[in-house]
Amino acid sequence: MQGRSVLLIIGGGIAAYKSLELIRELKRRGARVVPVLTRAAEEFVTPLSVSALAGEKVFRDLFDLTDEAEMGHIQLSRAADLVVVAPATADLMAKMAGGLANDLASTLLMATDTPVLIAPAMNVRMWDHAATRRNLATLTGDGVAVIGPDEGEMACGEYGPGRMAEPLAIADAIAARVTDGPLKGRRVLVTSGPTHEPIDPVRYIANRSSGAQGTAIAEALAVQGADVVFVTGPADTKRPGGVEVIEVQTAAEMAAAVDAALPVDAAICAAAVADWHVVGAGNSKIKKDGSGKLPVLEFAENPDILAGLSRPGPRRPALVVGFAAETDDVIGHATAKRERKGCDWILANDVRPETGVMGGGENAVTLISAAGAEEWPRMRKREVAKKLVARIVDELGAGETGRKDEG
Structure with a gap:
């Protein structure tokens, strides 16, 4: 993945801690990782830890005028080879499916013409809810790629599908979309x-x-x-x-x-x-x-x-x-x-x-x-x-x- 760039949007769920290992793995493979934190994500991982692992500035605020002057959220959304949302919470999936753009993460997702991959993570009942199923169908119909979720024990103690896919599996899925493997075009x-x-x-x-x-x-x-x-x-x-x-x-x-x-x-x-x-x-x-x-x-x-x-x-x-x-x-x-x-x-x-x-x-x-x-x-x-x-x-x-x- 040398020379490839990934815009990583980290949603606000307990699975956000896995995003740190995902960053480490992508960096190990040679990718550049530009991180974006939602406000809710900052309750689970700190901007400092994310920035230290990525070796990049963490983007957090839609109305940061300095960033707007230097790059702009439009350019940020299109500068990567792939936009990855991990974890993709029920709220973020709903915003994406509904076309909402009221914070930096959702605005980036609305403004991009870059391929998008999401790794859903939520409580099993939220994953099985009719609204989430509708949103997932809308997103896949729009061409958004999905990895996971896995099945297992939740942080809340329930068991079932809803766990975010493991970082190695997500990294493999990212690599498949940004590199020209020997079966490219097959x-x-x-x-x-x-x-x-x-x-x-x-x-x-x-x-x-x-x-x-x-x-x-x-x-x-x-x-x-x-x-x-x-x-x-x-x-x-x-x-x-x-x-x-x-x-x-x-x-x-x-x-x-x-x-x-x-x-x-x-x-x-x-x-x-x-x-x-x-x-x-x-x-x-x-x-x-x-x-x-x-x-x-x-x-x-x-x-x-x-x-x-x-x-x-x-x-x-x-x-x-x-x-x-x-x-x-x-x-x-x-x-x-x-x-x-x-x-x-x-x-x-x-x-x-x-x-x-x-x-x-x-x-x-x-x-x-x-x-x-x-x-x-x-x-x-x-x-x-x-x-x-x-x-x-x-x-x-x-x-x-x-x-x-x-x-």
């Missing part, structure tokens, strides 16, 4: 999470996929500069920051979203898509009638997303990667799957319950390609993602598009 599709196939309005068929591996892959791709389309089923894991997120429920919905995302340069199918759906899923809950007779469910096959992407034709990505979650003869089944589906690579993993892979934080995969099987050591899913993305960079090559556009 469009990559990632599918993730399980699918839910309804039986009736109450029940559904699913699997134990957490979506953690797919999320890690999307984040690693974004760090390398890729334009990522992330299609996810109803996963437990937080959504990755700095990417286009499309949420679906069923395999049919995922297949439609994947088709709409084409053309892409590469597709990584990390989703655990259900093989079957229930025919004629009812609109009413299936009830026991006292007769002792069990309901009979008829199943039909779901669309084969990986095989569809791998099919030769003008819309086939230059690289198609699938996953094979197996419980026995892992290499044999995965090798046969790669040949049957027609994809380029398969990442095979053993998901027997005793491995802890499904829903856990680690993964042990074997990369299967035309060259054979390459076993990787067990590692954190984030590290698996980085290793895979490094291979993707080598395969696609920097600076050349492998996208097979329609026609």
